[in-house]
Amino acid sequence: AQTVTQSQPEMSVQEAETVTLSCTYDTSESDYYLFWYKQPPSRQMILVIRQEAYKQQNATENRFSVNFQKAAKSFSLKISDSQLGDAAMYFCVNDMRFGAGTRLTVKP
Amino acid sequence: EPEVTQTPSHQVTQMGQEVILRCVPISNHLYFYWYRQILGQKVEFLVSFYNNEISEKSEIFDDQFSVERPDGSNFTLKIRSTKLEDSAMYFCASSEYAGSMDEQFFGPGTRLTVL
Numbered sequence: 001a002q003t004v005t006q007s008q009p010e011m012s013v014q015e016a017e018t019v020t021l022s023c024t025y026d027t028s029e030s031d032y033y034l035f036w037y038k039q040p041p042s043r044q045m046i047l048v049i050r051q052e053a054y055k056q057q058n059a060t061e062n063r064f065s066v067n068f069q070k071a072a073k074s075f076s077l078k079i080s081d082s083q084l085g086d087a088a089m090y091f092c093v094n095d096m097r098f099g100a101g102t103r104l105t106v107k108p
Numbered sequence: 109e110p111e112v113t114q115t116p117s118h119q120v121t122q123m124g125q126e127v128i129l130r131c132v133p134i135s136n137h138l139y140f141y142w143y144r145q146i147l148g149q150k151v152e153f154l155v156s157f158y159n160n161e162i163s164e165k166s167e168i169f170d171d172q173f174s175v176e177r178p179d180g181s182n183f184t185l186k187i188r189s190t191k192l193e194d195s196a197m198y199f200c201a202s203s204e205y206a207g208s209m210d211e212q213f214f215g216p217g218t219r220l221t222v223l
Contacts, residue, residue, distance in 0.1 A: 033209045044111070045199070045214040052209075091151060095208045096141065096164075098151040 002027050004092050006099035013082045014107050020067075021077045021102045023092030029053075034068070034075045035093040039101075040085075048090070051075065082106050110134045112215035114200050120221045121190055129185045129218045131200030140183045141201040141212060142175065144168070151199070156207060157183065190222045 004025045013019035025034065036048040051059045051068050058066050063083075067076045075094075079086055087106045092099040113132045121127050133140050142154040155165040157175055174186045183202075187194055197219050201212040 035211075037214075044216050047211045050211065096143075096153040096156065098143075098153070100150045 002095055002097050004094050004097050004099040006092050006102050008102045009100065010103045010105070012105045012107060013079070013086075015082055015084060017082055018078060018080045019082055019104065021079075021090050021092075021104070023075045023077070023099055025073050025075060025092070025094045025099075027073070027094060029095070032095060034066075036064070036066070036075075036077045037091045037093055037098075038086075038088045039091065040088040045091070049077065079104075084108060110213075112200055112202055112213050114198075114215035114218050116218060117216065118219045118221070120223065123192055123222055124189050127187050127190055127220065129187075129198050129200075129220070131183045131185075131202075131215055132181050133183055133200070133202030134213055135181070137202035137204050137213070139163075139203045139205065139207055139210070140175075140177070141203075141207055142185045143199045143201065144196040145199065145217075146193075146196040154185070158206075187220075190220075192222050195220055195222045 006023050032053045034051045037045050038048045039045040049059050049061045049064050058068050063080045065078045084106050089101045089103050091101045115130045140157040143151050145151045153166050155169045156163045172188045176184050197217045199217045200215040203210040203212045
């Protein structure tokens with residue numbers, strides 16, 4: 001069975017600092033996609049970043065980047081220059097399977 | 109900007125009753141999904157729907173559940189005989205291409221409370 005594991009239920013970061021959220025996954029597919037979604041409080045879930053497994057280059061979207069380690073089946077999200085608006089639940093997703101989520105708090 | 113909408117935002121029902129949760133996906137999207145999130149727990153995939161039929165379903169999606177696209181805009185989830193454990197937040201999502209590879213757009217959710 002495909003599984004996605006997020007081992008950090010909660011993380012905290014100081015505004016303007018960098019934080020990394022961890023994710024590991026298990027899949028039998030050779031080609032697949034990985035996603036990070038963000039769910040702000042009382043707001044809709046939105047895509048943060050997407051990685052195609054066959055691409056070796058790590059995806060980047062402005063302050064958000066990933067460290068994709070295919071052999072280790074690891075897919076961490078790095079948020080640089082953290083802003084108050086980054087506070088949310090972050091979900092790692094593979095093939096419609098969600099990790100348990102990491103609640104990120106940003107301290108001013 | 110187009111968005112996925114869901115109605116109602118909160119539904120309260122008695123155990124054993126049927127409920128229908130409604131979703132309006134983004135108009136040019138072809139793939140539709142239902143997920144649920146029991147309070148404090150992970151988001152769980154229920155079902156995906158494409159070309160007027162179920163393309164994939166999880167073990168949660170048993171005979172009590174059904175989905176339908178009754179017209180060109182709505183996508184519904186029916187729970188035939190609700191149980192206490194069906195209490196959860198239900199999210200609808202849609203995507204232009206298959207959700208395993210494409211960005212999914214999520215609705216705000218319907219909170220279902222079964223008494």
